[in-house]
Amino acid sequence: DGGITQSPKYLFRKEGQNVTLSCEQNLNHDAMYWYRQDPGQGLRLIYYSQIVNDFQKGDIAEGYSVSREKKESFPLTVTSAQKNPTAFYLCASSIEGAQANYGYTFGSGTRLTVV
Amino acid sequence: RKEVEQDPGPFNVPEGATVAFNCTYSNSASQSFFWYRQDCRKEPKLLMSVYSSGNEDGRFTAQLNRASQYISLLIRDSKLSDSATYLCVVNGGSSASKIIFGSGTRLSIRP
Numbered sequence: 696d697g698g699i700t701q702s703p704k705y706l707f708r709k710e711g712q713n714v715t716l717s718c719e720q721n722l723n724h725d726a727m728y729w730y731r732q733d734p735g736q737g738l739r740l741i742y743y744s745q746i747v748n749d750f751q752k753g754d755i756a757e758g759y760s761v762s763r764e765k766k767e768s769f770p771l772t773v774t775s776a777q778k779n780p781t782a783f784y785l786c787a788s789s790i791e792g793a794q795a796n797y798g799y800t801f802g803s804g805t806r807l808t809v810v
Numbered sequence: 811r812k813e814v815e816q817d818p819g820p821f822n823v824p825e826g827a828t829v830a831f832n833c834t835y836s837n838s839a840s841q842s843f844f845w846y847r848q849d850c851r852k853e854p855k856l857l858m859s860v861y862s863s864g865n866e867d868g869r870f871t872a873q874l875n876r877a878s879q880y881i882s883l884l885i886r887d888s889k890l891s892d893s894a895t896y897l898c899v900v901n902g903g904s905s906a907s908k909i910i911f912g913s914g915t916r917l918s919i920r921p
Contacts, residue, residue, distance in 0.1 A: 730911075735818065737897070737911035738854070785853055798844050798899070801853035 697722045701786050701802035707810045708773065708780060716771045716805045718786035725790065727769035728799070731755065732783040741784075744769055773807065781809050813837060814900050819916040823888060830884045831915045833898030837908075843874055843881045846897040848914065854897055857883075885917075893919045 699720040708714045720727065726745045730738040740753030744763040758777025763769055773780045783806050787799040816833045823829050835843075843860035858865065860872040860881050871884040881900075885892055898912035 735913060737814065737913040739911075740909075783851075798846070798856040798859065799854075801855070804853050806851075 699786055699788055699800055699802035701784075701805050703805060704803070706805055706807045708807060709810060711775045713772055713774050714807070716773065716784055716786075716807070718769045718771065718802055719767055720769075720786075720788045720800075720802075721767060722788055722800060723766070724788035724800070725766070726788060727763070728787045728789075729753075729759070729761065729769070729771045730785045730787065732785060732804075738785065741771065780807055782807060813902075814898055814910045814912040816896075816898050816912040816915045818913060820918050821915065822918045822920060825888060825890055825919055825921055827888050827919075828884065828886050829888055829917065830882055831896065831917075832880050832882045833900075833912050833915075834878075834880045835898075835900045835902075835910070836879070837900070837902040837910075838876075838879060840879075840900045840902045842901040843872075844899040844901075845870075845872055845881075845883050846899055846911075848895045848897055850894075854911075857896070888917075888919050890919050890921065893917060 702717045728743040729741040732738050739755050741759050742761040744750035750763050760772045785804045786802040789799050813836050845857040846854040847857045848854040858867050860874050864873040869886045873882045895914040895916045897914045900910050902908035
């Protein structure tokens, strides 16, 4: 079955620690995205990538980094510079240029908590 | 004014009722519109796109009013399984940064 896999489902981070969230898709989608969701708020765009080896900052990129070395993979690193990282992180993909017509496919999310 | 606004609810209605909620958007150049459904602690899933002429999918009807800049979702004969948060999504341009998610309307269907 085609889809997006995010791991881990739950992640606990200590103060000052970097952590990496995995996102893999086998939908052959060109574009991939990372969103953050906080309680009672809409999804906010962290980073997106429309093609391999290229990515752009979204609205809240500070304290995060990404890479896109393979079409299937778009890992997100939450660095120690991100002061309030506790949130639900969602990875999504779409056929490039077609998110306007077909929307996104989302992974099941990673819930990150700072301990 | 927020770019995309939704009544957060919760809407609490009996099974079988008809329920409708709106979503307003501020960017008059917005090009496409969607409703997503999100269950508690799960990822959003695309419910339906919203077309200019309005569209229906079973018990769900979506409409767009460009003049007043809002979209609506109508659910007829509501089921217990319709309980979820409904997210309005507005695409204001060709870049991913122009896709704006509303904060969602929570719907609870009671037996």
